[in-house]
Amino acid sequence: MPPSDIASSPPAAGESRRLSQYLDHAPPCLRWADLPTPIERLPWLEAGRNVACFIKRDDRSSSLYGGGKVRKLEFELADPRHQTTRPVVSIGGFGSHSLLSLALFLRRQRRRLHALVFDQVVTHHARQNLAVLASLDTQFWSTRTRLGLGLSQLAYRTYARPEVSGVAVAAGASSALGSLGFVEAGLELAAQIEAGQCPRPDRIYITAGSAGSSAGLALGLALAGVRTQLRLISAVEPLLFNRWLYRLKLAAVWRELRRRGPRQALPSSATGWLQQRGVDIEIDHRQVGPGYAVPTAAGQAMVATAAQRGLHLETTYTAKCVAALHQDLERETVPPNSTVLFWHTHADNELAPHVRPGWEESLPPRLRRVLDASRPALEPRPL
Ligand SMILES: Cc1ncc(COP(=O)(O)O)c(C=O)c1O
Structure with a gap:
């Protein structure tokens, strides 16, 4: 026209x-x-x-x-690639809002998130995002730096069984x-x-x-x-x-x-x-x-x-x-x-209701050590 x-x-x-x-x-x-x-x-x-x-x-x-993120996900997850019960795999810092919104919205499709994450400064906010991610049964592959993500992706592609490996969503859902x-x-x-x-x-x-x-x-x-x-x-x-x-x-x-x-x-x-x-x-x-x-x-x-x-x-x-x-x-x-x-561009939603007690236990040991090391700095304020 x-x-x-x-x-x-x-x-x-x-x-x-x-x-x-x-x-x-x-x-x-x-x-x-x-x-x-x-x-x-x-x-x-x-x-x-x-x-x-x-x-x-x-x-x-x-x-x-x-x-x-919801503006992007409502297009991304409507794509025919996502008409499956397979998980989604994506990358970000462990306190990533993109991973968090993916994990939350994937529940509407009865799917799970595989998160390849790198370390970031452990603020209260990042810790709470991670708490929600872990509470939603996200499976983590963690690495120290953003550079290390390349290796994580390789390891993921090599070791995740094809029938359970995730459909990829770009960083930031971009x-x-x-x-x-x-x-x-x-x-x-x-x-x-x-x-x-x-x-x-x-x-x-x-x-x-x-x-x-x-x-x-x-x-x-x-x-x-x-x-x-x-x-x-x-x-x-x-x-x-x-x-x-x-x-x-x-x-x-x-x-x-x-x-x-x-x-x-x-x-x-x-x-x-x-x-x-x-x-x-x-x-x-x-x-x-x-x-x-x-x-x-x-x-x-x-x-x-x-x-x-x-x-x-x-x-x-x-x-x-x-x-x-x-x-x-x-x-x-x-x-x-x-x-x-x-x-x-940031969500204003209350996240505490999504957090499950004992969420830390589902984290990979390396990520737990990172959180434990930062605990004294975060101690004065509750989650
Ligand atoms: C709160 C928030 N605002 C903005 C952005 C940046 O958006 P984009 O990655 O599309 O540049 C992000 C990315 O994760 C985010 O979490």
Whole structure:
């Protein structure tokens, strides 16, 4: 269908945010997320400045486990590859939100998670995520560093029996298919702007790790014609996330869109098209600090400030993202009279009910030793 036909047949209410309005062969979707997520004003970040701050509340995207991951999983786990009772295998830090959301949502499919995990700083938050993972009967293969994951994967492929080995889900659920969930997120924001729920943001702050969220969002905003600057606040070191890797991620999601029968002509390269559509991308590594998942003072300050306003951030991703926004506001590098939006990608759900007493016993001995060694530092606060 040529673009003029889209304009001449306005979508039904709520449908303009669906990929099916843009693709002849939109992929199946489990529709697990509670969408659209609300947009609210953040007066405490504005602090009387001449800048309007908004928040996109993906923390409320699911009553089971919100955040950005459910948007990806509802596409990823709807794929025919997943029409099986076999487990899923995926990778991440042992406190990974991606693994956690996988384990929680896989229960709806009566499936289990095989988690290949690397060590990270043992914060209360990471420990609680691990507690839920273990309580959901996740089977672990653990290694000390991210580099060691290659060997873990090899060992897993060699030793897991084929009939019980897992169907692979990419790190952060950021496969091209999963990232389409964030293309829809861009369409969703466009529909909210159109409905007057917030002005068009001049800047959007979103954190980036495996970058499926931000790649999908950029393409979704461009498809819907929202001109903006996306500031990708990296949670990982420049070697693991940079302009080059982001282009690869964009290209993969772009290919997925193009092969699904787009109703408007899409050129072969995403990057030139994004520029043409007025979506500008900046990658910012200034908040990474000592490394991935290492809390920083600026991030911890944001966790505390946000908590006083009832907003739940965590130190690996979202606190660093808000710290970047806060710093830009303080240094007055956000132009006056502009509108900025923080895309909140972390779940706001209570996890304690999922934790089973004695969960530590199901961990591999090496992982238990890591937890035991960190116990004195964590002792003052309950789980
Ligand atoms: C809370 C949270 N926000 C953002 C991200 C980053 O999303 P992406 O991996 O798509 O860049 C993650 C990744 O795990 C996450 O856990």
